[in-house]
Amino acid sequence: MDGEQLTAQETALYDRQIRVWGADAQRRLSKAHILVYGMKGTVAEFCKNIVLAGVGSLTLVDDRMVTEEVLSSNFLIPPDENLYSGMTLAELCCNSLKDFNPMVRVSVEKGDLSSFGVDFFDNFDVIVVSSCSLAAKKLINKKCRTASKRVAFYTVDCRDSCGEIFVDLQDYRYSKKKLEETINCHLQYPSFEEAISVPWKTLPRKVSKLYFATRVIEKFEEVEGRNPGEASTADLPGVLKLKKELCDAHSLNESHVPDNLLERLVTNTSEFPPVCAIIGGILGQEVIKAISGKGDPLKNFFFFDALDGKGIIEDISSDSNTGK
């Protein structure tokens, strides 16, 4: 790494985590620029984690106003109308996050992220989006991929007591120590569009059912022109119908996408705070890994369901045999 040293202030503040990932990683973190879109509970958790970790800057994009649902899981927003009225979610969260760590620059960018030019994405090392339409995810991911440097792309969403993370680190090389040896690793990630285009029947038999269920609902919302997260109990018949169509199209046995799972996901669409904490924590760790180059990053989906308690990594790519 370069010769720059951490200041005494940084060393004192970050003491316990430097003991986990080392001073080099801490320096890399302090130079990383991160953008998040969609300020609900899970993203609030994620932001807290990386601001505490000491990234260089965090930019928030979300022009929406406060809703009951956001208030229920986002601890960055005081539930007082006098305090939040007239401000966007990004502005409100920004105010709280600044307090968490004076060494991190937290700011707000207004506008629609998917309409920003590729140049804009060049300013960041990591983009995290949540509550995004299928089309927006694809588009933003594409822009990250066409930026002049590698911009890591993540999507994250929670519904009921389930959560999903998608990761695209593009072409990612890192090294790790095994005993005395240094091993160079190389991972190639598919884009979001590529990943979800992988035919279902080619996936391993035991792929998380949440993967399929999430795709069904995501597709449903797109077809019906809904906002992300808007499918509700009333939509269950439509969702089940779409499930059947998709399963047929993919020649996948419908039992891989249980009706009761879909029912859970459309019945309770709001985030469950403990799951926000868990998913936001895993995502925070992944972003820290990707920035610092320390540790094996997950490839390329992560699922958690509080019902069975498992937090599972799934590799969903057309050639999941990429070399290590």
Add this chain to the structure above:
Amino acid sequence: MDSQQKLSVVKGAKVLMVGAGGIGCELLKTLALSGFQDIHIIDMDTIEVSNLNRQFLFRQSHVGQSKAKVARDAVLKFRPHISITPYHANVKDPDFNVDFFKQFNVVLNGLDNLDARRHVNRLCLAADVPLVESGTTGFLGQVTVHVKGRTECYECQQKPAPKTYPVCTITSTPSKFVHCIVWAKDLLFTKLFGDKNQENDLNVRSTGAASSSEPVEDVFERRKDEDIEHYGRRIYDHVFGYNIELALSNEETWKKRNIPKPIYSRHVLTDEFTQQNGDVDKNLATDVGPSVSAMAFLGMNNPQDIWSLMENSRIFLEALKLFFTIRGKEIGNLSFDKDDQLAVEFVTAAANIRAVSFGIPLHSLFEAKGIAGNIVHAVATTNAIIAGLIVIEAIKVLQNDTNSYRMTYCLEHPSRKMLLMPVEPFEPIKSCYVCSETPLLLEINTQRSKLRDFVEKIVKAKIGMSFPLIMHGSALLYEVGDDLDEDMVANYAANLEKVLSELPSPVTGGTMLTVEDLQQEFSCNINIKHREEFDEEKEPEGMLLLGWTQPFSAAEKDNNRSIGNGASVSNASSSTTAEAATDDEIEIIHSGKKRKLSEDSKKTDSGISKVDDETKISKQLEILDDEDDLVMLNEGGTDKKKKRLL
């Protein structure tokens, strides 16, 4: 999980959180967001700068204030209408008795030490309140559920005790840097700045035959009117020069070891330097305060640097001088504190100089501080994840959803694709001396060991009682309490000094003693077996408690308590090294035993995983069952002892 029902049990629940630190801050936030409305929180600690990277409810301006109280205020900002009751107190205070615990529906631990965890476990058992226990270290963490009669209690599995070292390794034959740290911290630092009356082996074994020729005067006392510069160099030459030379005279010791090299200050530091140093000293008078630092003073600012012998020597002398000139009032009462910059500097320098003598690689202040302070790696993300898992388990407990209880491990490296791995809880261990009534067995020389030895080494140190009462049949041999008659107090004091077989109600082979802790409402029986001889090396305590330790021997852990217990009273670590993590630590896992499997009611030997270090955990965890829902933890086979995760 029906969300309406979930919401109503959550709203109606009264929960106790123990600990408002790394896990505690995250937990309090997540509980509040999840709809909990009546939360009580106990924490004795105040906020420190090194907490701020993860304990996100705290700010720089809160440093020094009560964690429990500040955490409450911070959470009320986003959930103003819930009730949070903070207690800035030790959970072991008698106020927090069984009746106090009984008012709660569930107790959630976010603690940083074994001692308090055991205490809370017993109170939860006595009060019959479910406990959700947790711990994290770096990227690793775990959450376990303890419900009396249904799942094992926290103490069903023996927890590895903090590692300590044989006295002679510390005083005479260090071979690792940690030995030098223990010497510098527990012996030298204590000798110079701590309680003079405390037993201290600093000079004992290194002198051997020379002890009689030692001057009556204590070499460590600063003589009347002795120049501080002179005193510092005298101490330096004594501990790094003279003592090493004495040790060298014992040739037998060095036949198979590297021969240490005595170091004298005159060989390392020129007089010129001392002179300069004396000049700078004058500027110092203005710089008073707890943050006084020899490093800053000598212009050495990077705690990651490894200092040369000369630099270490300068720090050593400068730090010693600063203690005497600026913090003179504290001398005699100091104990090592990892947050005391000057103490860390002194210990780092002393350990490094000793390391040079013994040909051991030197370490930076940052590393030395970690070792000396038993500092555990900690990051916000793991704590957040663990807190989320605690709330999920707490809700199951409140719903009495027994079949869904899980212990969950948070891993750094995926095991069978899993980063979060749920495992079915174990059943209570029938031979557990804490949650069942199985007696312990103590081998002891009843004609030589005093009641005091039994109380200190067994009842307090091993069984973990704070306010013990000891009975032989109906005869009371010992008790502590505020409301005792003077006669009784005198009587018990006299008993303490008696050997067991000469007590008013003699304790001999075949006797069964009952020990009880009134606060914990916990009692257990100990069968006494008389044994004449004990191996000094392996059983230095002169007694052996059976039925509580599992595979690893007591001797290994407890060779010398005077070293082990050095300074760390407040964080209850009673440990000496980095190998004994104490902040938010992880206590994993199990030795082979039966464990129930879920729906298909198979019985399988499972077991677990002692883990040497964090990188190994995922390799140790192996899934035996191919069906979705079951994860087994597999014992590695060849490993001899269980270890705490680091």
